[in-house]
Amino acid sequence: MTQAAEPVVRNVDARHRYEILVEDVSAGFTAYRDHDGQRVFFHTEIDDAFAGRGLASVLVQQALSDVRATGRQIVPVCPYVAKFLKKHEEFAGITDPVTPEILQWLDTALAR
Template sequence: MSVSESIIVEDTDSKGRYLYRADGHEAEMTFSKIGTSQIIIDHTDVPDAFRGQGVGLALVTRAVEDARANGIKIRPLCPFAAAQFRRHPEWADVLAR
């Protein structure tokens, strides 16, 4: 199973996170909701065990896919997520302006 297929989404009324677990390690990207139309990605944490494997990118990509599917926008306040949005101009349709 690929990293993207293994990502779990935990979602509450006001917050949530995208989570990837493997080999006793856990990577996460947390978000806060602004109403029903926008999320703020506020933190990404990828342990050294996953570095260089595309786990962080997979977390952000999954959020982008979910945003498209649900008609919401993303405000990437987390420096890692913001850098990924700069590298992927094709994600502009879900970027909150």
């Protein structure tokens, strides 16, 4: 029996998202926009074919670690990222609150 390859997380800056790949197949992503030294995460999605493997947690863990390495703050608009942060206090020092101003800015940035 062969062992499955570890998932790979990469930042695709041109698409404003981190993607998670399983054996070179895109399994999901967490989307963001950058604003004044903050990385505002607003949506996380794992393809149904990859559900139940804990990939969202791996994806968000590595994305937030990357944000920390760049010196930015995290703004968790995405419900999954917000839930993840409640269980992972090691990111508390780089987490900014979601404010009405951030939500308004995000709506404009996404042209909703």
